[in-house]
Amino acid sequence: MMWRVGTVVALHDETPTARTITLQVTDWPSHVAGQHVDVRLTASDGYSAVRSYSIASAPNAEGRVELTVERLPDGEVSPYLTRELATGDRVELRGPIGGWFVWRSRQTEPIQLMAGGSGIVPLMAMIRSRASAGSTVPFRLLYSVREPGAVFYRDELQVISSRGDSVAITYAYTRATPKGWPRPPGRVDTPFIAEVTWPSKLIPTSYVCGPTSFVESAAALLVSCGNRPDKIRTERFGPTGGRK
């Protein structure tokens, strides 16, 4: 797979530590929701670093690719992408990559999405892809996030959930909640999962993305609620910083 050049055409801060980068890519072969790209940065001395980032945007014919990058405190690449990168800059990317953690608009079964933190990114591509393809398949999203200020795509998710077109969104706050929130902050547990996710008898396909610890516990909770392991697709990004 060849490296392509993407030109930065827009930048948008999602949170104080995460930025969405819109790239215009020549000859982009389009992608499927859930896929990722590898981004390569090369220093003037020839040293290069490659990192994988999930695509946030729906497939489109215009060669536009949006990535949302969370800045890791000790990161080698993410501080540059979230702080230094400017409109008009060029970055090298390889992709689209991965044919397994994907949602295709021809799928007809109910979809359960579970995001931990910046694990929302590929799941947002699925929600956007559903809308752009005119799919009416019912989606549920459980979005586990530290605090209200850490939510990505806040306004767009607000619009989607108020539209009432079968994308149901539940937030689970782990450290701090909005005022008056009915549930105290904390990790999700089996009763909560049983309440807010699809009943297993509907045989949903689940997509779980987030830090490895979140994915491990969320996938186990889905199984404990009767979901079949072979209907649960996971994408971990680890403390090693290999992903996102």
Next chain:
Amino acid sequence: MSSPNYDYLDGNAAAGELSKVFAVDITTGAGRCAECGTTRCLAEAHLYMHGPGLVARCPACEHVLLRLVNVDEHMFLDVRGMTYLRLETSGLPEAG
């Protein structure tokens, strides 16, 4: 958390590196573990990327399925941990 071992990713994170070698995305293929016989999508393998390359291990028994290592001007690919890899022919490019 109770498990001490959270230092791996999913096999699908290897798709970019493997695309250097293979014409199709082999992470969507089902690999049979040569040790325990479990047959799972390579995207579901446990992927370790700390070293000079990547190592994919069986999600059931942690046996090494695949290693891809870059050394100087060469890339070493070791797939002896799988007895086979099953790919959908519809996803393969036309020959010739």
